[in-house]
Every structure is written in C-alpha cells, then in structure tokens.
Amino acid sequence: MAKLSGFPELLPADRAVELAVTDALRRVFELHGFANVETRAVEPVETLLRKGEIDKEVYVVRRIHDDASPGASSSRSDALALHFDLTVPFARYVVENAGKLQFPFRRYQIQKVWRGERPQQGRFREFTQADIDIVGDGTLPFHADVEVARVMAEALAAVATVLGLGAGTTPGGGAGLRAAPEELFTLQVSNRKVLEGFYIGLGVATPTAVMQVVDKLDKLPGEKVLELLAEAGLDDASARACLALAEISTEDTSFVERVRALGVQHPLLDEGLDELASVVAACADVEGVRVTADLRIARGLDYYTGTVFETRMNGHEQLGSVCSGGRYDELASDGKRTYPGVGISLGLSRLLVPLVADGLTSSRPVPSAVLVAVTDEESRPASDSLAQRLRSRGIPTEVSAAAQKFGKQIRTAERRGIPYVLFPGEPPSVKDIRTGDQVEVDPDTWTPPAHDLTPTVVGTPLSKETSP
Amino acid sequence: MAKLSGFPELLPADRAVELAVTDALRRVFELHGFANVETRAVEPVETLLRKGEIDKEVYVVRRIHDDASPGASSSRSDALALHFDLTVPFARYVVENAGKLQFPFRRYQIQKVWRGERPQQGRFREFTQADIDIVGDGTLPFHADVEVARVMAEALAAVATVLGLGAGTTPGGGAGLRAAPEELFTLQVSNRKVLEGFYIGLGVATPTAVMQVVDKLDKLPGEKVLELLAEAGLDDASARACLALAEISTEDTSFVERVRALGVQHPLLDEGLDELASVVAACADVEGVRVTADLRIARGLDYYTGTVFETRMNGHEQLGSVCSGGRYDELASDGKRTYPGVGISLGLSRLLVPLVADGLTSSRPVPSAVLVAVTDEESRPASDSLAQRLRSRGIPTEVSAAAQKFGKQIRTAERRGIPYVLFPGEPPSVKDIRTGDQVEVDPDTWTPPAHDLTPTVVGTPLSKETSP
Numbered sequence: 048m049a050k051l052s053g054f055p056e057l058l059p060a061d062r063a064v065e066l067a068v069t070d071a072l073r074r075v076f077e078l079h080g081f082a083n084v085e086t087r088a089v090e091p092v093e094t095l096l097r098k099g100e101i102d103k104e105v106y107v108v109r110r111i112h113d114d115a116s117p118g119a120s121s122s123r124s125d126a127l128a129l130h131f132d133l134t135v136p137f138a139r140y141v142v143e144n145a146g147k148l149q150f151p152f153r154r155y156q157i158q159k160v161w162r163g164e165r166p167q168q169g170r171f172r173e174f175t176q177a178d179i180d181i182v183g184d185g186t187l188p189f190h191a192d193v194e195v196a197r198v199m200a201e202a203l204a205a206v207a208t209v210l211g212l213g214a215g216t217t218p219g220g221g222a223g224l225r226a227a228p229e230e231l232f233t234l235q236v237s238n239r240k241v242l243e244g245f246y247i248g249l250g251v252a253t254p255t256a257v258m259q260v261v262d263k264l265d266k267l268p269g270e271k272v273l274e275l276l277a278e279a280g281l282d283d284a285s286a287r288a289c290l291a292l293a294e295i296s297t298e299d300t301s302f303v304e305r306v307r308a309l310g311v312q313h314p315l316l317d318e319g320l321d322e323l324a325s326v327v328a329a330c331a332d333v334e335g336v337r338v339t340a341d342l343r344i345a346r347g348l349d350y351y352t353g354t355v356f357e358t359r360m361n362g363h364e365q366l367g368s369v370c371s372g373g374r375y376d377e378l379a380s381d382g383k384r385t386y387p388g389v390g391i392s393l394g395l396s397r398l399l400v401p402l403v404a405d406g407l408t409s410s411r412p413v414p415s416a417v418l419v420a421v422t423d424e425e426s427r428p429a430s431d432s433l434a435q436r437l438r439s440r441g442i443p444t445e446v447s448a449a450a451q452k453f454g455k456q457i458r459t460a461e462r463r464g465i466p467y468v469l470f471p472g473e474p475p476s477v478k479d480i481r482t483g484d485q486v487e488v489d490p491d492t493w494t495p496p497a498h499d500l501t502p503t504v505v506g507t508p509l510s511k512e513t514s515p
Numbered sequence: 516m517a518k519l520s521g522f523p524e525l526l527p528a529d530r531a532v533e534l535a536v537t538d539a540l541r542r543v544f545e546l547h548g549f550a551n552v553e554t555r556a557v558e559p560v561e562t563l564l565r566k567g568e569i570d571k572e573v574y575v576v577r578r579i580h581d582d583a584s585p586g587a588s589s590s591r592s593d594a595l596a597l598h599f600d601l602t603v604p605f606a607r608y609v610v611e612n613a614g615k616l617q618f619p620f621r622r623y624q625i626q627k628v629w630r631g632e633r634p635q636q637g638r639f640r641e642f643t644q645a646d647i648d649i650v651g652d653g654t655l656p657f658h659a660d661v662e663v664a665r666v667m668a669e670a671l672a673a674v675a676t677v678l679g680l681g682a683g684t685t686p687g688g689g690a691g692l693r694a695a696p697e698e699l700f701t702l703q704v705s706n707r708k709v710l711e712g713f714y715i716g717l718g719v720a721t722p723t724a725v726m727q728v729v730d731k732l733d734k735l736p737g738e739k740v741l742e743l744l745a746e747a748g749l750d751d752a753s754a755r756a757c758l759a760l761a762e763i764s765t766e767d768t769s770f771v772e773r774v775r776a777l778g779v780q781h782p783l784l785d786e787g788l789d790e791l792a793s794v795v796a797a798c799a800d801v802e803g804v805r806v807t808a809d810l811r812i813a814r815g816l817d818y819y820t821g822t823v824f825e826t827r828m829n830g831h832e833q834l835g836s837v838c839s840g841g842r843y844d845e846l847a848s849d850g851k852r853t854y855p856g857v858g859i860s861l862g863l864s865r866l867l868v869p870l871v872a873d874g875l876t877s878s879r880p881v882p883s884a885v886l887v888a889v890t891d892e893e894s895r896p897a898s899d900s901l902a903q904r905l906r907s908r909g910i911p912t913e914v915s916a917a918a919q920k921f922g923k924q925i926r927t928a929e930r931r932g933i934p935y936v937l938f939p940g941e942p943p944s945v946k947d948i949r950t951g952d953q954v955e956v957d958p959d960t961w962t963p964p965a966h967d968l969t970p971t972v973v974g975t976p977l978s979k980e981t982s983p
Contacts, residue, residue, distance in 0.1 A: 085530060438546040438547070
C-alpha cells in the first residue's frame with residue numbers, strides 16, 4: 048500500500064485547486080474556439096519510438112495473459128505503450144481523421160501522460176498536460192503562431208488569477224493577504240529563424256550545433272558557453288556575438304533594434320525578427336502574465352522550425368520550463384500530405400504539485416457551501432428536503448451524516464470548512480460558523496454570498512509570508 | 516496508423532457531447548457535496564489480482580528498459596498494471612489517506628479504466644467510468660445507501676436531459692423533434708438481504724448459489740432457471756418461490772406486499788424489505804428517470820452485502836447494466852480498521868459510444884458561437900480585437916483563418932456549424948447564417964441568444980425517427 052514514487056495523488060482539497068485550474072484553462076481555450084479532444088492512452092510502441100531520444104522513458108503495456116507467455120517480450124512490433132506526451136497521439140489522430148476534420152484544426156487536450164523516468168523534483172512518471180495546437184493541411188499561416196501565443200498567455204494569466212498568485216491579485220480565503228509583487232509566469236518567446244539566420248549571417252557552418260550550445264545558457268555560465276562555441280569551431284568574435292544575441296531579452300519589440308545593433312545581416316534573420324515582433328506585440332495587452340522576447344530560448348533538441356516558447360514560474364525557476372512549444376513545419380504526415388502545426392504544452396502537474404507541497408490548497412475539501420443539520424434520525428427526510436430546496440437553486444449542500452447534538456454538527460462543518468449550517472425549524476435558521484451569527488431564513492430564497500458558493504484557493508506562499 | 520479495436524476515440528463534435536455529459540454529472544455530484552478525487556492509473560499487480568476473477572483482463576505496465584531485460588516477465592511481484600475499475604484504487608486511496616480524510620467520506624471520480632478483454636459490442640479496452648461512493652470509518656449508516664441512490668438517480672436524469680433523451684424533453688438542435696416516450700434510464704434497485712433472507716426463510720441451504728442462478732434470469736428463460744435451481748438442490752415449490760420473488764418489479768414500495776404474499780418469513784428478509792423500501796421511496800420524486808425495486812437484481816459475483824443497483828438504458832437493453840453498484844460492508848481494510856462503503860459506477864463510454872454510433876452528436880465541432888470575418892490580412896488585428904471584445908463577455912469566438920471573399924468565409928462558418936458571422940465595419944454587422952438575416956451591432960453589447968452560446972446535442976435516434 049506504499050505510495051508509488053513519481054505518481055502524485057492529491058487530497059480532495061488540493062484536487063479542488065487542480066479542478067479550478069483546468070476549468071480556467073478550458074474556459075480560455077473554448078472562448079477562443081479551440082475544440083476539446085481526448086486520445087487513447089496507448090499507442091503502438093513503434094509510433095512512440097520514432098523519436099529515438101524518448102526510447103528509455105516509455106511504459107510498455109501488455110495483457111497479463113500475453114505477458115506470461117514465453118517470448119512475449121521479444122514481440123515488440125505489435126506492442127502498445129502509454130503515450131509520453133500529447134503531441135504524438137494528436138499527430139496520429141489528425142492523420143487518422145483528416146477527412147473528417149476542418150483545417151486549420153484548433154484543439155485543446157488535457158490528459159495524463161506517462162514517462163518511465165527516474166523520479167526527481169518536478170519530474171513525475173504520471174502527470175497532466177494541457178496542450179493547444181493549431182494544425183493546417185499542407186500550409187498553416189503564420190498568424191497561427193501569434194494566436195497560440197496569445198491564447199496561452201491568457202491561459203497562464205487565468206491560472207495565476209485562480210491560484211491567487213497573479214500580479215496585483217489578492218488571494219481568496221482570508222483578509223490581509225498581500226498582492227503578488229510580479230507576474231507568476233513569464234512566457235518567453237524566441238524564433239529559430241532569428242537564431243539560425245543570425246548564425247548563418249555570421250558565417251557559422253553548423254548553426255544547429257550552435258543552437259544546442261546556446262540552449263545550455265540557463266545551466267552553464269557564459270564563459271563555459273563561449274568555450275563550447277569555440278569547440279564547435281567558432282572564432283572568438285562570432286562566439287561573443289552568439290552570446291550577445293542570446294542575452295537579449297525584452298518585454299517589447301525593442302529586441303529588434305538590439306539584434307540589428309549586432310550588425311549581422313541575413314534574410315532568414317529578417318523574417319524571424321518580423322515573426323517574433325508580431326508575436327510579442329500581439330501579447331502586449333494581456334494582463335497578468337509577462338511575455339518576453341528571449342533569444343536564449345532555442346529548444347535545442349526539438350524539431351521546431353520557427354517560433355519557440357518556454358515559460359518560467361516566478362519563484363520556482365528550478366522547475367525549468369513549465370509550458371513549452373513552438374512551430375513544427377511537419378507536425379504530422381501520412382506520406383502524401385503534410386500537416387504543419389504550432390502549439391504549446393502546459394505541464395499542469397509540474398507547476399501545481401510543488402505549489403501544493405508549499406501549502407497551496409483550497410478553503411474546503413468538499414464542494415458543500417451548506418451543511419443541513421439533522422435533529423433526529425426520524426426527521427432526516429425533512430433535512431434532506433431542505434437540502435434539496437437549496438440544491439435546486441445551485442447551492443452545493445450536504446446533510447449531516449449523524450443526528451448528533453447541534454454543537455457537534457457545527458464542529459463537523461467547521462472541520463470541513465463548510466461556511467454555513469442550516470437548522471430545520473419553522474422557520475429554519477442559518478449560522479455563519481465563522482462569525483457565529485445565526486439568522487432565520489426562507490430556504491427557497493436564501494443564498495450564500497457568491498464567494499462562499501465554491502471553494503477558494505488558500506495557503507499560497509504569499510499568505511504564509513504575511514503571517515508572523 | 517490503424518485504429519485500435521476497443522480503444523474508442525471521438526471526433527470533436529462527439530467529444531463535445533461527452534464533455535456536456537461529464538459536466539452534468541459533475542454538477543449533480545457537487546451539488547450533493549461529493550468531492551472529486553483522481554487516482555493514479557496504475558496499481559501494483561498484486562493489489563489488482565486480489566479479485567481472482569479479473570486476472571486475465573489486466574494490462575501490465577513496465578518500463579521498456581526493464582521489459583527488454585531477461586527474466587523480466589517473471590518478476591510479477593513488483594510489477595504495475597492499469598486499474599480495471601475505480602473501486603480498487605479508491606479503496607487503496609482511502610486506506611492510504613485515512614488520517615487526512617473526514618468520514619463518512621463522499622467522493623466522485625470520473626476517469627479512464629482499462630481491461631484487456633476481447634472487444635465486443637458495448638465492451639471496450641479503454642473506457643470512462645463515473646463513480647460515486649460514500650465510505651465510513653468502522654461503520655456507515657444505512658442512509659448512505661439512500662443517498663447514493665438518490666444522487667445517481669438525479670445524475671441519470673441529468674444525463675438524459677443533456678442528451679435530449681429524457682422523457683418529455685425536447686432535444687436541442689432542431690425543430691420537430693418528438694419528446695421521448697419514456698425515461699432513458701431505469702435504475703433497478705434490489706437488496707441482498709431480501710434475497711438471502713427469503714432463501715433462508717425457505718430453508719435453502721446454499722443461498723449464495725441460488726443468488727448466482729437467479730442473477731442469470733436476464734439471459735436464460737424461467738424454465739431453465741428452475742432447472743438450475745433444482746440442480747442446486749431446491750425442491751420444486753422452493754424453486755418456484757425463488758422465481759416468483761425474482762419476477763417482482765414495482766415502481767413504488769408495493770413490492771413489499773407482493774413479497775409478503777409469498778408467505779416466507781425471516782428477520783433478514785424484514786430488514787432487507789425495510790431498506791429497499793426506503794431507497795425506492797426516497798427516489799420517488801426524482802423526475803426524468805425510472806427507479807424500480809427489481810428483485811431479479813442480485814449481482815451474483817460481487818461482494819455486496821445489502822443494497823444492489825443495476826441500470827438499463829431504454830432501447831439499448833443489449834448493453835446490459837450501464838450503471839451498477841451496491842453496499843460493501845468491507846470496501847477497504849488495512850487489517851486494523853474496516854471501511855464499509857456504498858457506491859455506484861456509471862459506464863460513461865458504454866452508454867455514450869453506442870449512441871454516438873447511432874448518430875448522436877453536437878450541433879458544431881467547435882465551441883465558437885461567432886466567426887469574425889477578416890477583410891484582408893492587413894486588417895486582421897482589427898478582427899482579432901473585435902473577437903476579443905466578444906470573448907471578454909463570455910462569447911466563444913474565432914477569427915477567420917483566411918481573408919477570403921466573405922461568401923467563402925460564411926461557408927466556412929456554415930461547415931463548422933458556427934451560427935453567427937461578425938463583419939468588421941463602422942459599425943460592424945452580424946449575420947445569422949441560418950436565416951441569412953444581417954444586422955448592424957455594437958460589439959460591446961451584442962450577445963447571441965443563450966441557446967446558441969454552447970453547442971447542443973443533435974442527431975438523436977428520436978430525431979432520425981421523425982425524418983421521412
């Protein structure tokens with residue numbers, strides 16, 4: 048019965064936070080007209096192994112009956128495995144259903160994925176991702192890049208607001224909480240064409256190798272990166288120019304001038320700068336998230352061809368990027384047709400589980416806003432009927448499990464964080480257990496204040512900071 | 516790239532129906548104060564194999580690296596497998612977190628489960644279940660049985676309404692649809708104590724064996740059941756009494772009299788009749804679902820100890836029970852403490868996939884209620900900004916992917932089932948593409964009618980019946 052390392056499970060109050068976050072994501076995605084899709088959990092092992100890198104992380108799935116039979120482990124060809132991301136299954140879904148989808152196809156997908164990695168901080172073996180992608184049939188206009196950036200920027204801002212960790216927001220669940228000093232998320236945007244065009248303009252022979260070195264700038268000091276660039280064959284001036292490019296980070300389109308000031312010229316660079324400027328400009332008015340052009344972002348090992356995204360969570364930089372993606376000119380292909388795509392994947396568990404470990408939770412572990420007291424077991428139906436009258440008006444309500452003394456029933460509500468107790472009677476009365484105030488009410492009209500109807504997020508690191 | 520048999524995947528318009536159904540379920544469960552929980556997808560194989568029957572249906576999961584190493588398939592003891600239901604993982608979760616939960620603990624859980632069965636109609640290898648359970652610490656009052664019955668009855672009624680298949684409801688998405696002639700779901704309730712008490716009162720030596728025979732009454736004719744009862748050692752009069760009991764089915768508490776009329780006496784029978792009458796009486800006022808006391812329901816192979824549930828879907832009886840459960844006096848145990856529970860599990864995929872195959876879908880494959888037209892690529896930001904003004908008021912809106920002629924953009928909206936096209940201009944105007952009416956609007960106040968804001972369920976079997 049021991050917990051399995053790498054397979055996080057949330058207690059009900061913490062799960063309520065996760066639900067509130069997925070609701071907020073879904074709302075933003077649907078407001079922008081993205082359709083929801085779910086794909087099966089398994090794919091043929093062969094499909095998953097096409098990206099060689101992932102090989103060792105895949106979980107193979109086999110019927111126990113087949114598993115026990117001799118030689119089973121050698122018949123890899125028809126074996127199934129759990130998907131390790133939502134991109135590969137989505138690409139397969141697009142090809143399989145192409146005739147029934149309308150392109151550009153815009154979808155969101157919120158599902159579990161599995162990786163057989165060694166568990167470590169911020170890495171899980173089972174975790175939830177929330178992806179958006181736009182995929183075209185043959186071609187996909189660049190404005191799709193602008194759109195996914197804008198939608199995910201709004202989604203990140205909505206998540207910060209739900210968590211009570213948005214800049215300027217005040218977390219629910221208590222008085223005296225300080226507003227967050229800055230945005231929780233920084234969406235960092237870059238563009239492979241800027242980097243590649245710059246390197247080619249500099250005369251670098253191996254732009255991809257340079258990109259993979261620059262990608263390590265988060266983990267290595269600048270001096271070490273210069274060394275690695277020298278090893279990759281760059282002269283000192285070129286290496287320093289690459290480093291200077293990578294150090295450019297602006298919250299507006301002023302990065303364009305700073306790149307130009309480095310004096311490198313190439314048509315691909317021009318195209319990339321135009322694209323990146325469009326993305327950053329389109330996100331400028333999204334409140335509650337910081338969006339930066341950040342030229343150290345290269346996503347070295349992935350097959351992106353233009354726009355690339357990473358996302359840092361303020362105060363949790365050690366988690367790395369919590370939301371990444373970019374433009375693939377070949378998201379999927381069936382041999383005849385090619386489906387270009389652009390998308391971003393938010394690591395929901397990766398960002399949420401550490402916050403929960405830090406004390407983030409919700410104000411109650413149950414949806415109930417009201418507990419209806421039970422006078423004695425004989426009159427339980429009367430209490431049930433009172434509860435039903437509240438529910439019919441959308442008020443989550445539970446009935447006491449035991450007809451104990453009222454004081455005990457009130458303490459039960461208190462322990463569960465349920466703010467109101469309704470006592471049967473003629474007329475019934477309601478006690479706000481936080482203030483102790485009790486008033487007679489009409490059960491067909493009384494409604495708790497809106498902020499008490501659903502649990503709110505509490506216990507943020509900010510709220511702890513303000514306690515003595 | 517072939518589809519995998521037994522792993523159903525829905526197209527976006529069909530997935531929208533599934534989402535609407537899970538939203539309706541969640542709403543009912545939360546109104547009753549049930550907390551949501553998600554458990555990990557895997558359990559140790561040993562935990563899953565405790566119920567011997569399931570053995571052959573389990574999917575074993577193993578890191579591909581471990582899988583390839585020799586002797587791997589023999590080390591079953593620490594192997595993991597995908598859960599085949601939500602009850603076993605929930606029982607484990609309760610024991611593991613008992614110190615942090617408050618009892619009686621009421622939770623709902625909507626997740627995928629996996630079974631390595633041979634796929635056949637209504638049976639899948641991956642499917643979604645929606646479970647509710649109430650679990651106590653040591654004891655659990657009987658009124659929990661009444662509560663789960665009531666909550667699931669309301670949930671079934673809500674599902675029928677969402678699907679436009681409730682008795683008296685009119686499906687959305689078109690005129691001229693007939694109201695359903697009867698309830699979509701029949702929740703059949705029985706009680707093991709009634710059956711066992713009756714058999715013991717009759718002098719039957721092996722009540723469990725009799726229960727398992729009676730349980731086959733759906734599949735076998737009465738004569739065959741009598742034969743099997745004779746083989747189980749019953750004399751003809753006793754066998755006929757057992758059959759007579761099993762044939763009792765009432766929509767109210769009149770079943771009590773009919774059982775009494777069979778002349779059998781036993782205290783366990785009395786207790787069971789009281790319990791069953793309470794459950795049926797408590798569900799009497801739930802509209803949109805039929806709830807019956809049905810004494811052929813025994814759930815022969817499961818370890819229920821009192822109340823048992825099955826559910827038939829009208830017109831789809833061949834699917835068997837789509838929603839089953841009951842009272843376990845030992846849902847979970849850690850050796851020291853015992854946790855009794857009562858719950859019901861709704862087979863969401865089992866009921867939905869056949870309806871979708873019959874033509875049930877939603878009115879559009881996208882959430883968008885409005886498509887904003889784009890005059891030319893230069894003015895795309897103006898169209899984006901118009902869209903943003905609608906979204907800020909909760910109207911799902913997408914912007915045309917291509918600045919084609921307006922006629923083409925209108926046809927795009929038509930193909931996607933998006934009811935309104937907004938044209939930029941001073942002032943902008945909106946066309947209802949169903950009527951062709953176009954009117955000038957203020958984009959900061961215009962709102963589509965509520966029934967157009969979200970996709971509605973269409974294409975029900977009923978709507979097809981009414982077409983020529």
